[in-house]
Amino acid sequence: MNSFTFYNPVKILFGKGQISSISKEIPAGARIMLTYGGGSIKKNGVYEQVMEALRGFEVLEFSGIEPNPHYETLMQAVDIAKRHQIDFFLAVGGGSVIDGTKFIVAAMEYEGVDPWDILAKREPVKKAAPFGTVLTLPATGSEMNSGSVITRVSTKEKLSFGGAYTFPKFSVLDPETTFTLPLRQISNGIVDAFTHVLEQYLTYPVNAPLQDRFAEAILLTLKEEGPKAIQNPKDYDTMANFMWCATMALNGVIRTGVPTDWATHYIAHELTALHGIDHARTLAIVFPSLMRYKSETKKEKLLQYGRRVWGVDAGTEDECIEATIQATIAFFESLDIPTRLSDYEVGQDTIDHIVKRFEERGVKNLGERADIQIPDVKEILTMSL
Amino acid sequence: MNSFTFYNPVKILFGKGQISSISKEIPAGARIMLTYGGGSIKKNGVYEQVMEALRGFEVLEFSGIEPNPHYETLMQAVDIAKRHQIDFFLAVGGGSVIDGTKFIVAAMEYEGVDPWDILAKREPVKKAAPFGTVLTLPATGSEMNSGSVITRVSTKEKLSFGGAYTFPKFSVLDPETTFTLPLRQISNGIVDAFTHVLEQYLTYPVNAPLQDRFAEAILLTLKEEGPKAIQNPKDYDTMANFMWCATMALNGVIRTGVPTDWATHYIAHELTALHGIDHARTLAIVFPSLMRYKSETKKEKLLQYGRRVWGVDAGTEDECIEATIQATIAFFESLDIPTRLSDYEVGQDTIDHIVKRFEERGVKNLGERADIQIPDVKEILTMSL
Known part of the structure; x- marks a missing residue:
């Protein structure tokens, strides 16, 4: 730890x-x-x-x-x-x-x-x-x-x-x-909270089993309660559970003693800044590609996440990781959150624009290993086209 | 919740x-x-x-x-x-x-x-x-x-x-x-922290799945790290994990929005006050009997605890509950913590003494349902003889 x-x-x-x-x-x-x-x-x-x-x-x-x-x-x-x-x-x-x-x-x-x-x-x-x-x-x-x-x-x-x-x-x-929230905001909230947890969990193991289990506890609960919240947004307990998950996802408890990523957030912010796309939706666009792109350095945690949160344990490691990313995408899409840039009519020109902005700002060393550079950002966004 | x-x-x-x-x-x-x-x-x-x-x-x-x-x-x-x-x-x-x-x-x-x-x-x-x-x-x-x-x-x-x-x-x-703690204090600490979690978890369900999973996260981690701490009390990560578990067990996080019991603590304190038995050991004496005595009103959580923490899921509900309590006792005993009053040379006279003190103090309504009265305390302690 x-x-x-x-x-x-x-x-x-x-x-x-x-x-x-x-x-x-x-x-x-x-x-x-x-x-x-x-x-x-x-x-x-x-x-x-x-x-x-x-x-x-x-x-x-x-x-x-x-x-x-x-x-x-x-x-x-x-x-x-x-x-x-x-x-x-x-x-x-x-x-x-x-x-x-x-x-x-x-x-x-x-x-x-x-x-x-x-x-x-x-x-x-x-x-x-x-x-x-x-x-x-x-x-x-x-x-x-x-x-x-x-x-x-x-x-x-x-x-x-x-x-x-x-x-x-x-x-x-x-x-x-x-109780009167539009469904779109509930979906966004679920994906936002879920991604907050993933940013603090899907890195590399540092022998912090309690923090891992706390993170998985929030993910599992959001996985269960999220669809219920969309179905019945006036159910007190469902909304209470969702609310407490979202708070616990980013109050510092699950971040104690573990590395954190935040590259998804950093890149996704640009999509909101340039196109006004809802924050949660930008996360859902960037996150799956970032996971695929960094699947080698995140392998152990991706396999653990797949096994413990989505019950993925059949096939080779690569197959498990792909199934895990697919399960995450399916979860986002089930909440009516599209996960590709093209779903938002965003194309190559925006990627070039973001790269240019990052170059101007001198962005470097994103991610838990500080190994995501501007060319990597370009690749990750291209995978989300 | x-x-x-x-x-x-x-x-x-x-x-x-x-x-x-x-x-x-x-x-x-x-x-x-x-x-x-x-x-x-x-x-x-x-x-x-x-x-x-x-x-x-x-x-x-x-x-x-x-x-x-x-x-x-x-x-x-x-x-x-x-x-x-x-x-x-x-x-x-x-x-x-x-x-x-x-x-x-x-x-x-x-x-x-x-x-x-x-x-x-x-x-x-x-x-x-x-x-x-x-x-x-x-x-x-x-x-x-x-x-x-x-x-x-x-x-x-x-x-x-x-x-x-x-x-x-x-x-x-x-x-x-x-790193230089006597093994007895490490054992005591593990059982103390474990019981703190149980007092806030083994009550009745209130649809608080995140709090349940957080509690189980601490129990599972103590179950894993506890024996390692006894084996190798100079292993930094093991002791770090145990330390953070013990802190998270009683800092209020897992108690949010759920009923709590604390009858085990209340009764066990008397054994320390009268005989100077280590606090954790008194918990290990009282807890199993209290669970057996209240197994009907605690049934749902006992079954969940058994299933999720000890992997108990075969047999009738009663058999599962007994297997769960046995697994808990075995865990305590594996840490060299005896769980019966007779192991500490305490007998019926102490039970009578505690009952008398509780009568003088007007103790009533212990436990998450406020349904443990002095005659129940007597029965629980008798089951621990």
Whole structure:
């Protein structure tokens, strides 16, 4: 097992009706900015529950945080929040609203010249305003980690940041808030969470059997609960299980002491940045090709994954690996997530464009062995055409 | 799945050499009390590593915290720490030293009349002095939770407390610190961690498949790594895996959203209080009988445990359950942990004594269904004779 540091101070309030307890988690007298997205929370009753829970607090609303939250939008929120001396933020929504709010709270307290440097120059975040979240879309795990991915529209860049100061103080996970989600978002959430686990699991063995089994536990549960969630998105237990899987997939627990990959995410972000394809769908496009391309260096874990998650154990090693990748693709496709670039009308020109962007950015050494270079990215994307 | 709150802010520093990084985790200028036990840390090099890491801090030592730490001893530490205006505590040792230090830090800041009330009257702990830990014995999980069990010698009482204020600020888990442990302590640690998982798992199903699989992941890993640890207690990876299992067994993760039992612990504590039998051994005595006695209400989980952890799936349900309990007993015995009261020369008179103490204390409603009463305790203990 590798050495590691683990720290996750997020308080989780899980279950039906938990929104009502958030006032106990926010400092008395706080001036709150409520951040949210396109307004779905006004249709599903979540907004009313939150406002009821915040009665007695001064609350300023900032809506319109878009999917793949825009730097430009978030800087408007920072400007407004500073003018109104906001001292607590409450993000209500999915990963985009939460990621966006993490950038807002970091930018609020940023002492450098330009908060964009947090992303572009990876300037460390040394403090941040406090915030909580009410999660309405299980997917990204942002509700229980400190990471965030932000898009700058003007330059079509999608960049990430994180650190010890951007953990939510608390996150409410009430499965009932997911009952009105469009099926497309549920599918995306399942594939997103599933891929998060794979990025931390499908590398090489380091004798960390507990972490392996924890990762497989999430994969097996998503495999079981995912199709049920699509069939019956108002079943409380199903949505609760899916929700808790998505949170556990990226809260640091399964990453302890093991190598991680993240090349799929790094490459896939480009497809969202350039074409606006849903994040989860870009993962489903890149992941299978990356596995095939790196099947030699990932062999042991691919065989273990196939055996323990998909019951694949017949044939040669190569046959098992191909059957395992096929099972994964079939799982994604069964959730109505197409897995080829052509399904999204994306072709060779986009691959060339991504290669050019990576060359400009000097991208190198992706993956758990730092052995994926730009020509490899080109091959992987070509395999996904 | 049941509703739940999860909160665990302990920072884990895991791996070889991590002791050297503790000075970064302690406030500059802190006056530190170093708490430890019988002095084994002076023989295995841990004391030197800690003192080296604390160079530049003012450090006062308090040694002699015994197994099943004594209220009387701990109050001496409180007295000394107050006189020396100690403002940070560092517990170096196993669960007893860590549990004891939790009581010290709570008593330091206790504003009521008598700190004993924290245990006897379950007075809530509203603040506590900060502390960190260096774990040298994987077993209790105390390094990553806020719970503590304290024994009062004068009255032979063993009582627990916990709460949001007695989490360590950090815990160092360096597998190398375990290399010189006596085999008896390794065996005890494996059984202790294993039973911690069972207390949170062998109840009744609430449709929480991820939590079930996480619990099974720890059980399967302890089943594999436990015997290896006994065989080769200087194998880094083996001890690392055992150590991380013991921590994950009781840091709150597997308890989220599921019922818990803890009747085995409650009853077993009496055997330690009255006869000084090692904590893990008392669990191994009580647990099998409790499972047999409650096999009807625990049926579904017992069958699942047998199937998934021990591969038991032949015969009637009753036969499967008995085979599962036998497999558990065989596992304990293979680690040189006897499982009957007679193995410890304890007889009927002790059972009568425990029943009397429970009657005096008004004990009732133990177990996940609150259906274990004093006559049931008597039957369970009698089955362990």
